Amino acid sequence: MNAVSPSPVVTPRPSVAIWLWPIVLGLLTVFGLLSALLGQHGIWLALSWTALSIPLIVTVACLLRAWCRTPSVKGGQS
Amino acid sequence: MTPRALRRWFGIHKWTSLVCSIFLLIVCVTGLPMLFSEQIFDTFVGDDDPPYESLPADTPNASLDVIVHKAMALYPGQIITSVNPEDDEPAVLISMAPSWQALKDDETYPDRHSGHWIKFDARTAKVLKQSRPADAPKEPRSWTGVILGTCTRLHMNLFAGLPGALFMGAMGAVFVASLVSGTVLYGRFMKRLPFGSVRTDRASRLTWLDLHNLLGATTLVWATVVGFTGLVNELQTPLFGLWRVTDVRQILKPYANLPVPSQGHLSSVQGAFDTAAKAAPGNEVTGLSFPGASFGSPVHYVLWTRGATPLRARLFTPVLVDARTGELTGAYPMPWYLRFLEISRPLHFGDYGGIPLRILWALLDMVVIFVLVSGLVLWAGKRRIATDARLRALGYDLNEVDALPALAESAR
Known part of the structure; x- marks a missing residue:
């Protein structure tokens, strides 16, 4: 993943690039939901908790990156 | 995607989201305390049940027939309606009533409660506890009970019984439609942006849009599953x-x-x-x-x-x-x-994977709340732009109005 380009004139990305992360996070969510439901024991529960935390961790990482690398000059509501 | 199709998807996303967002917000907020209702009750209310006799772990259970006969002897002339062994403690709950007809009549008179129960120790067949008699003064409800009860009713049916439940089910279906259309729009918006980018250095509207896209994309599958299963539950x-x-x-x-x-x-x-x-x-x-x-x-x-x-x-x-x-x-x-x-x-x-799963459920729920709120902010911002344009066309000077609060602020 590259740093955010300030210029809007960037070539469109192929569909694979757009959907890779959402699909990976979606599959992790599905795995997390099912592993606790079907497994119910130690390792499956731990895997479920891990898999379901990853989307949250990725979200926090993206937010930190956005606000640490390019300190907001405009401020505003956010 | 043709501009026409895009406009159509955008319209679908806008309207489905607007229709369901206020109800979704209610559901997301009331769902949070419901997730931890057991823990909340244990912490703030607890139960006043007498402790169990300590018996060797391999003590066999008494025959249910003994318990049933004891219950009949306690209330001669009444009927037993059900027998329920508890699954997490050694107790058997016997429910009784004066007659089946009396129970049926209760449905027409909501303040009548002719049913009652007796709790027996499953091993010794001794009476542990009985429900409060119907004519006893009402136990004051604890504030925890009131809050959780209100949340549960709001969450399930907005205090409107079956019609409320069906309405919330319909809102669940609209929510799923809004998620699908939102996914289509996401693909369109992210054509020129890498995943996870949040533009903080430009218009705040773009920041809101990027946050809406990022948080929506990461919780999409969870929100779809919980939304769809919620719809099924309402049915x-x-x-x-x-x-x-x-x-x-x-x-x-x-x-x-x-x-x-x-x-x-x-x-x-x-x-x-x-x-x-x-x-x-x-x-x-x-x-x-x-x-x-x-x-x-x-x-x-x-x-x-x-x-x-x-x-x-x-x-x-x-x-x-x-x-x-x-x-x-x-x-x-x-x-x-x-x-x-x-x-x-x-x-x-989300009650099948221990406390960590409930906590994850709560966190994901809060992210969804943020997606809903950011969606509303984007919609409201858009409306203001449209209104501003209209006002300008009418000759109003909007900058003057906008500057007033700032002046008041600096005058302090």
């Missing part, structure tokens, strides 16, 4: 009703017109539990209703059994045992739509 009353007028009516047809035998002459309750356990192998028997219950047969014990594994623990299989002879009539696995409902419940409640 439980009609689904059970469908089962009752189709399969159940068919099964009970030969017995429908028989009289309810007096409870003194019924076969053994313990025997019925044993018969049901054999009829549904791999299942545990969770309760028994006496003949004459409104949903059952006049001459059968209805036993509720459920799977012993977590996945099947919510899949109930009713078993009918003839209460006149003690013979098994049959076990009746539920139809597919009710099995689907039963599997939908854990996936909606």
Whole structure:
């Protein structure tokens, strides 16, 4: 993943690039939901908790990156 | 995608989201305390039940027949309506009423409660606790109970019973539509942006849009699963009703017109539990209703059994045992739509993976709240732009109005 380009004139990305992360996070969510439901024991529960935390961790990482690398000059509501 | 298709998807996303967002916000906020209701009750309320006698762990349970006879002796002339062994403590709950008719009349008079219960120690068959008598002054409700009760009713049906539940189910369907259209729009918006980018150095509207896209994309699957299973849960009353007028009516047809035998002459309750356990192998028997219950047969014990594994623990299989002879009539696995409902419940409640799963559920729920709010902010911002444009066209100077609060601020 590259740093955010300030210029809007960037070539469109192929569909694979757009959907890779959402699909990976979606599959992790599905795995997390099912592993606790079907497994119910130690390792499956731990895997479920891990898999379901990853989307949250990725979200926090993206937010930190956005606000640490390019300190907001405009401020505003956010 | 043609501009026309894009405009159409955008319209779908805008309107489906607007229709459901206020209800979704209610559901997301009230769902948070519901997730931890057990913990909240244990912390703030607790129970005042007398402690259990300490007996060796291998103490066998008393026969349910002994317990049933004790209950009958305590309230001669009354009927027993159900027998429910508790699954997490060594207790058996016996529910009683003056008569089936009295219970039926309760439905027309909401302030009447003729049913009551007695809690027995499952091992010693001693009475542990009884429900408060109906004529006793009402116990003051604890504030925790009021809050959780309000949240639950709002969450399930907005205090509007079945119509409310169906309405919330419809909102669930609209929510799923808004998620689908939102996904299509996401693909379009992200054509020129890498995943996870949040533009903080430009218009705040773009920041809101990027946050809406990022948080929506990361929680998309969870929100879809919880939204869809919530919709299925709201349909439980009609689904059970469908089962009752189709399969159940068919099964009970030969017995429908028989009289309810007096409870003194019924076969053994313990025997019925044993018969049901054999009829549904791999299942545990969770309760028994006496003949004459409104949903059952006049001459059968209805036993509720459920799977012993977590996945099947919510899949109930009713078993009918003839209460006149003690013979098994049959076990009746539920139809597919009710099995689907039963599997939908854990996936909606998030109660199948310990406290960490509940915490994750709460965090994901809060992210969804943020997605809803950011969506509303984007919509409101857009509306303001449109209104501003219109006002400017009418010749108003908007900058002057905007500057006023800033002046007031600096004057302090």
